[in-house]
Amino acid sequence: MENLLILGAGGHGKVVAEAAMLTGRWDDIAFLDNDTTLNRVIGIPVIGSFDTYLDHSKAYSSAVVAIGNNENRFVWLTKLEQAGFKIPVIIHPSSIVSKFSQIESGTVVLAGAVINADASIAKGCILNTSSTIDHDCVIGNGVHVSPGANVSGTVTINDFSWLGVGASIVNNITIGSHVIVAAGAVVISDIPDSVMVAGVPAQIKQSYGDEL
Numbered sequence: 001m002e003n004l005l006i007l008g009a010g011g012h013g014k015v016v017a018e019a020a021m022l023t024g025r026w027d028d029i030a031f032l033d034n035d036t037t038l039n040r041v042i043g044i045p046v047i048g049s050f051d052t053y054l055d056h057s058k059a060y061s062s063a064v065v066a067i068g069n070n071e072n073r074f075v076w077l078t079k080l081e082q083a084g085f086k087i088p089v090i091i092h093p094s095s096i097v098s099k100f101s102q103i104e105s106g107t108v109v110l111a112g113a114v115i116n117a118d119a120s121i122a123k124g125c126i127l128n129t130s131s132t133i134d135h136d137c138v139i140g141n142g143v144h145v146s147p148g149a150n151v152s153g154t155v156t157i158n159d160f161s162w163l164g165v166g167a168s169i170v171n172n173i174t175i176g177s178h179v180i181v182a183a184g185a186v187v188i189s190d191i192p193d194s195v196m197v198a199g200v201p202a203q204i205k206q207s208y209g210d211e212l
């Protein structure tokens with residue numbers, strides 16, 4: 001058995017940690033977090049701040065990042081990878097993942113999520129509680145699909161986009177990079193990069209230009 005370091009002991013971190021425990025794959029799990037007041041979270045020790053990650057590379061061969069912000073999560077995932085940590089995929093045992101799908105390192109698939117055949121999920125994504133990714137979807141790096149969001153077949157979602165809770169995406173469309181799809185939105189047409197869309201049907205509410 002191997003040991004697992006989880007960067008981030010907040011709400012998302014504890015959900016990721018529980019999923020990891022339930023896999024039975026790791027016998028020692030620890031958190032790093034920048035909140036120095038944290039000692040234990042759901043019984044798991046917090047053994048240092050993020051910057052101490054190199055100090056733990058001998059004791060912990062594997063590491064994942066449990067930070068909600070898509071870009072930060074990816075920055076830390078890259079640092080861990082470059083430091084030689086193994087970056088696993090964590091799949092909650094109560095999710096349903098097609099054996100014909102592909103999932104890259106650092107992605108977490110949480111309880112009740114469904115990933116169907118020929119879906120391809122890149123690095124460092126969050127497929128949150130009861131979200132669905134249907135057949136032939138292509139999901140880029142660092143994407144977060146929030147709880148209960150449904151992505152229909154043959155949808156492309158580019159890097160670092162975030163689907164809010166309960167969002168729905170119809171089939172055969174492309175969502176750009178750094179897009180925010182608001183909670184409950186229904187997306188029925190392609191969405192360009194770096195915008196926030198909301199409503200039914202979803203319309204552009206904000207453009208981020210060079211901010212991102």
Ligand SMILES: CC(=O)SCCNC(=O)CCNC(=O)[C@H](O)C(C)(C)COP(=O)(O)OP(=O)(O)OC[C@H]1O[C@@H](n2cnc3c(N)ncnc32)[C@H](O)[C@@H]1OP(=O)(O)O
Nearest residue numbers: 128146147163164165180181182183184185196198199205
């Ligand atoms: C396990 C977990 O907890 S995972 C986390 C899950 N969390 C979520 O899914 C949260 C999703 N967040 C949202 O939907 C937010 O509303 C965001 C991020 C899209 C927008 O937040 P902000 O940038 O603060 O936007 P703001 O509140 O200023 O709204 C901007 C405009 O969009 C509209 N808007 C924002 N969200 C929505 C929405 N969900 N549906 C419809 N319209 C919306 C606002 O009414 C406003 O419209 P107006 O300009 O016509 O008045």
